[in-house]
Amino acid sequence: MKLLYITPFIAALTLLILSGGCNNPAPVDTSLPRSTPEAEGVSSEELLTFLDSAATGIHEFHSIMILRHGKVIAEGWWNPYGPELRHTLYSVSKSFTSTAVGFAVTEKLLSTDDRVVSFFPDQLPDTVSPFLADMTVRDLLTMTAGQNPDPSNEITSSGSNWIPAFLSLPVVDDPGSRFLYNSMATFMLSAIVQKVTGEKVADYLQPRLFGPLGIKGIDWESSPEGINAGGWGLRVKTEDMAKFGLLYLQKGMWNGKQIIPAAWVEEATSFKIDQAPDATPEIRAGNDWVQGYCYQFWRSRNNSYRADGAFGQYIMVIPEKDAVIAITSESPDMQDVMNMVWNHILPAMKEETLPDNQSAAEKLKTTLASLALPVPAKTEDSPLAETIRNKRFLLEENNLKLKYLTLDFAGDSCSLSLGNGETVRTIPFGRGEWITSMTEMAGPGILRRPGASSSNLVAGACTWEDDSTLVLILRYIESPHHLKITCTFEGDTARVRIRQSTPPGYDLPVLNGVMVR
Numbered sequence: 001m002k003l004l005y006i007t008p009f010i011a012a013l014t015l016l017i018l019s020g021g022c023n024n025p026a027p028v029d030t031s032l033p034r035s036t037p038e039a040e041g042v043s044s045e046e047l048l049t050f051l052d053s054a055a056t057g058i059h060e061f062h063s064i065m066i067l068r069h070g071k072v073i074a075e076g077w078w079n080p081y082g083p084e085l086r087h088t089l090y091s092v093s094k095s096f097t098s099t100a101v102g103f104a105v106t107e108k109l110l111s112t113d114d115r116v117v118s119f120f121p122d123q124l125p126d127t128v129s130p131f132l133a134d135m136t137v138r139d140l141l142t143m144t145a146g147q148n149p150d151p152s153n154e155i156t157s158s159g160s161n162w163i164p165a166f167l168s169l170p171v172v173d174d175p176g177s178r179f180l181y182n183s184m185a186t187f188m189l190s191a192i193v194q195k196v197t198g199e200k201v202a203d204y205l206q207p208r209l210f211g212p213l214g215i216k217g218i219d220w221e222s223s224p225e226g227i228n229a230g231g232w233g234l235r236v237k238t239e240d241m242a243k244f245g246l247l248y249l250q251k252g253m254w255n256g257k258q259i260i261p262a263a264w265v266e267e268a269t270s271f272k273i274d275q276a277p278d279a280t281p282e283i284r285a286g287n288d289w290v291q292g293y294c295y296q297f298w299r300s301r302n303n304s305y306r307a308d309g310a311f312g313q314y315i316m317v318i319p320e321k322d323a324v325i326a327i328t329s330e331s332p333d334m335q336d337v338m339n340m341v342w343n344h345i346l347p348a349m350k351e352e353t354l355p356d357n358q359s360a361a362e363k364l365k366t367t368l369a370s371l372a373l374p375v376p377a378k379t380e381d382s383p384l385a386e387t388i389r390n391k392r393f394l395l396e397e398n399n400l401k402l403k404y405l406t407l408d409f410a411g412d413s414c415s416l417s418l419g420n421g422e423t424v425r426t427i428p429f430g431r432g433e434w435i436t437s438m439t440e441m442a443g444p445g446i447l448r449r450p451g452a453s454s455s456n457l458v459a460g461a462c463t464w465e466d467d468s469t470l471v472l473i474l475r476y477i478e479s480p481h482h483l484k485i486t487c488t489f490e491g492d493t494a495r496v497r498i499r500q501s502t503p504p505g506y507d508l509p510v511l512n513g514v515m516v517r
Contacts, residue, residue, distance in 0.1 A: 030214020032239060032246070035071035036361055039353060042068050044360035046348030051076075051367055053340055059312065059331040060373065062087065062480065063238040067246055067324040068349060076368035077238070080434040080459035080477050086219060086235035087328045088445070088479040090309030093220070093234035094186045096209075096244070098141060098296035100193045100201045102264040103208050109196040112138040116167075116188060119195045123164040131171035137192065139175040140185040141295040142272045146171040152183040152231070162223045163191055179275045179293055183231035186296060187223065190230030201228040212259055213247060215240040232309070232446075235478055238326050245307075245315040245324035268295040269305045269317070288338050300338070302346060310446060311480045311502060312337050321349045330480035330501060376463035376473055378412075378432025383467060384489055385409045393494045393513030405496065405513060407470070407487070414462045416472060416485070429460035429472050436477070443476035444483065444500035 037044045047066070054061050062081040066074040077083055104110050116135045117124055125132075131146050139145050147169055155165045166184050173180075190201045197204045202220045210218060218240075221233025228234075236244075247253075248269065252260040271292035276283075279290045288306075292299035300306050300316065307315040312331030316338075317324055325345060331337050392404050401420050408415040413435060417426040428435045436459050443456055456479075462472040468489050475482040484499040496511040 032067065032242060033071045035068075035073050037068075037073045037348075037354075037364065038356055038361065040068035040071055040073050041350045041353050042066075042073055043348040043350065043354060044357055044364040046344060047074055048360065048364055048367065050340060050344035050348075051364075051371075053344060057336075057340070058333065059329055059337055059340075060480075061371075062328040062330070063326070064328075065238050065242045065326045066345065067242055067249075069322050070246060070250070072239075072242070074364065074368060075238075076371045079372040080436065080475060081328070081373075082477075083238065085457070086217065086237055086478050087241075087313070088309075089234045089236065089241070089313050090232050090311065090446075090480075091183065092241070092307040092309040092313050092315060093230065093232050094183075094296040095307035095315070096205065096234055097186050097189050097193075097201055097228075097230040098268055099209060099244075099260065100205050101137065101141065101189055101295070102260055102268060103204070104193050104196055106261055106264060110137060110192065112136065112141065116140065116192070119192050120163055120167065123161070123167060125164070125168045129171055131173070131175060132167065135171060135175040137189070140189050140192075141268075142176070143179050143181055143185060143293055144173075144176045144273055145180070145182050145185045145188075146173040146175040146178070147182060147185075148172050148180055150180060150182045150184070152187075155184055159224075161225055162187060162227070163225070179273045186231030187227070187229055189296075190228045194227050200226070201230060202234075209244075209247075209259065212254055212257070213240070213243045215243060238328060241313075241315050241326040241328075242324055245317050245326060249317050249319060249322070249324055269297050269299075270294060271299055288335060302342065308334065313480070314338070316341060318346070321346065323349060328480065330482075373475075375430075375432060375434065376461045376471060379464040381409055382464045382470070388489060388494075388515070392516045394516055395496075395511045395513040398509055398511055400498075400508065400511070402511060404516075405494070405511075414470075414472070416460075427458065427460055427474065429462035429474075431462065434459035434461050434475070443474075443479060444481040444502050445479060446502070 037047060061078055063077045065072060105112060114137050115133065117128060117133055135145055151166065151169050155162055158165060166188055193201050193204060202218060215236060219235040221229045223229060247259060248265055251262040252258055252265045272294050275293055276290040284290050288300045291301060294305065297305050297307055302318060303320055304316060304318040306317065312327065312329035312334050314327040325341060327337065329337060388407055390406055390408050392406050394404050395402055402418050403421045404419045406417045412431045414429045415426055416429065417424055425439055425441045427439050428437055436457065438455050439458050440454050456476050459475045459477050460472060462470060465471050470487045472485040473482060474485065481501045486497045488495045492515040494513040496513065498508040500508065
């Protein structure tokens, strides 16, 4: 993976670090301990079956980290994803917000029995219905707020203040009686924590969770009013996800210190409500979505629980195996990813230490180190390349508000520039390899609202599909998603199709352009 950029900030930071020399204390290693699979009772051969399945399946895996007995025994990233990158967690964020509530309860700043309306007396609707008056913190935690449908998209796209918008919606069911997934309910938990602590959830968690676990550089989207989204928008590294799962597996204990009370961990991860009371035993036997919901955690099969997020982000905690599995991916079938864990990784975990299996262990290590997503094939430039090089194509009016594009070709790279009349965004693409850069061009995603980072780390690669068609793949490598940009040229015209990986196969409007000679 080639890096073609360095910012003045990074350069200055590098100079500062180097100038400090040996006067600065050595950094503390906060990484998790490593071990080998067999030493922790895990079969390398059986873990390889999981990777074989991943290589041939329908899912696009980005990372995996497997912990047994508190140690990392297998870890891998599919290039251009890497261990140093944060990853958009989507609803895994909810479990972190739940943890913030747990700290606030422990510090007696609130109770799960507190009424939601009591925190926002100046933001209530003119008429407070009995159901709204009865809604508690616990109802938010268990996704039983009583609203129907989930108002998240409606509220976040309305431009309204999210708190009064939530409180003004009808509460149609008695709170606590019926499960309905509601990301805005988690936002309200974030708002309540901020109300009672005077800090954003991210800041409140810093000395209590992130600091003790050595989790650095987190990023969390916020509402227009400056409240962390709570139900989505957190970005951390894969190892940070594993640390969080391990903290819960250890019932709140970290390096000999009780970070969060064991009683809260038990309360937060135990069955609270049945999502599908009418599900048959046959359905329950094969479905991890109907095992019960907790406090922003899901119960799972095999007496386990998990944090999970859209498109395949997981922190799976398996107490009976003393194991944690963190996965990031872009998946069209999240249940099938869990099936793969249950079918291949769970059976690999034995009760006792296993004899060394050097050949399988080495093969596993090599396979994990060489994981990679397909790179567009390296091709020679089309004869058209010189004709269209640095020529501006004026685009028809479009809802992306793009007015023109240009392409440049040099050596083993190609640059795409997109302009809207005020700003030009230029992104490099490699030939047969990924080129990493930063862009402010927004990528695909759901519930990506104000407070999201304006700069996105991307990896680009391109290929000539034929003499008239250039295909560019742009991966937003701190998210699960990517764009496929197909440019077809004929004479002085260009036809540009942009396909988002999410929603699956979604095409943006075709952009038609005419070359300016």
